[in-house]
Amino acid sequence: MARRLGMRVLLTRGSMNLSQRDGGLPPDSVVQDEDTILADSERVVSRYHQRGEDAMVQIALAPCSPFSVTTSLMRKTAELAHRLEVRLHTHLAETEDENRFCEEMYRCRPLDYLEQCGWLNSRTWLAHGIHFTAEEMVRLGRAGTTISHCACSNQVLASGCCPVCEMEEAGVGIGLGVDGSASNDGSNLMQEVRAAFLVQRARYGVNRVSHIDALRWATQGSATCVGRPELGEIAVGKAADLALFKLDELRFSGRGDPLAALVLCGAHRADRVMVGGRWTVVDGAIPGLDVADLIRRHSATARAMHAG
Numbered sequence: 652m653a654r655r656l657g658m659r660v661l662l663t664r665g666s667m668n669l670s671q672r673d674g675g676l677p678p679d680s681v682v683q684d685e686d687t688i689l690a691d692s693e694r695v696v697s698r699y700h701q702r703g704e705d706a707m708v709q710i711a712l713a714p715c716s717p718f719s720v721t722t723s724l725m726r727k728t729a730e731l732a733h734r735l736e737v738r739l740h741t742h743l744a745e746t747e748d749e750n751r752f753c754e755e756m757y758r759c760r761p762l763d764y765l766e767q768c769g770w771l772n773s774r775t776w777l778a779h780g781i782h783f784t785a786e787e788m789v790r791l792g793r794a795g796t797t798i799s800h801c802a803c804s805n806q807v808l809a810s811g812c813c814p815v816c817e818m819e820e821a822g823v824g825i826g827l828g829v830d831g832s833a834s835n836d837g838s839n840l841m842q843e844v845r846a847a848f849l850v851q852r853a854r855y856g857v858n859r860v861s862h863i864d865a866l867r868w869a870t871q872g873s874a875t876c877v878g879r880p881e882l883g884e885i886a887v888g889k890a891a892d893l894a895l896f897k898l899d900e901l902r903f904s905g906r907g908d909p910l911a912a913l914v915l916c917g918a919h920r921a922d923r924v925m926v927g928g929r930w931t932v933v934d935g936a937i938p939g940l941d942v943a944d945l946i947r948r949h950s951a952t953a954r955a956m957h958a959g
C-alpha cells in the first residue's frame with residue numbers, strides 16, 4: 652500500500668512475548684514465542700528493508716515495551732538489529748507506573764534495564780521519554796539515543812510531559828511522534844506540531860519555545876530519530892520530501908508570519924505533498940485513492956474490533 656501511494660515509510664516489526672501469565676502486561680492472546688518473532692523479524696528485514704539515501708521502505712525492530720517482552724528477547728532483538736543494521740525502537744519512561752513495575756520486576760530503573768539489554772546506543776529511538784532523571788538524560792545524550800515526543804498521547808493519557816529543553820541541553824535529539832493508534836485518535840503529525848508547541852511553551856515559557864522549535868522537532872529532529880539525516884530539511888543534496896500548505900482558509904486570514912500561522916492557527920491538511928521529487932498529494936487529495944471506500948472499510952474493521 653505504501654508503495655502504491657508513493658509514501659516513504661519506516662515500518663516497525665513489533666513484538667510481545669511476556670504475557671500476564673508470566674508477569675508481563677499484554678493478555679495471553681496477543682503474544683508470540685521468541686523464535687517465531689526473531690525468525691519473522693529477519694524475514695521482513697531481508698524482504699522489505701531498503702538501504703541507502705533513496706530508500707522508500709525501511710524496517711525497524713520494535714518490542715512494544717520492555718515490559719511486554721522477556722529480557723532474552725530484548726537482548727536478542729538488539730543483537731539482531733546490530734547484525735542486520737536496522738534501527739531499534741520501543742516506548743519508554745511513559746508513566747511513573749512503569750518505573751515502579753521495573754523496580755519490582757528487575758530491581759532497577761527503565762533506563763538501567765535498557766542498558767543491560769544492549770539498547771543504550773545510537774541505533775535506538777524511544778517514544779515518550781517523560782520520566783527520566785537529569786543523570787539519565789546525560790546518559791541518553793552520550794549514547795546518541797533519541798526521543799520521539801508524543802504530545803497528544805501524553806496529554807490524552809495524562810502521562811506527563813517530556814522535558815524537551817533539558818533533553819536538548821543534555822544532547823538528546825528530539826523528534827515528534829503520534830504514538831500508537833491505540834493512544835492517538837487522529838494520528839495527524841501537523842496537529843502534533845501544534846500540540847507540542849502549546850504544551851512545551853506552557854512548560855518553559857515564551858522565550859524558550861517557539862513555533863520554529865516545534866517545526867524543527869517534527870522535521871530534522873524526527874529524521875534524526877529514524878537515522879535518516881538526508882531527510883527532514885530543504886537543502887541541496889537532501890531528498891525532495893515536501894509538505895505544502897495553503898493559507899486560504901478563514902482560520903488563516905488574519906495571519907502575519909506564514910510559518911507561525913501554520914502552527915498557531917492549526918493547519919491540519921497538506922495541499923500538496925512531494926516524496927522523493929514525486930507528487931503524492933495534489934489539491935489535498937491522493938490521486939487514484941477512493942477515500943470514501945477506504946473510510947467505509949476502516950469503519951467496518953473498527954466496529955468489528957470493538958465488537959470483538
Ligand SMILES: [Zn+2]
Nearest residue numbers: 742778830831
Ligand atoms: Zn506509546
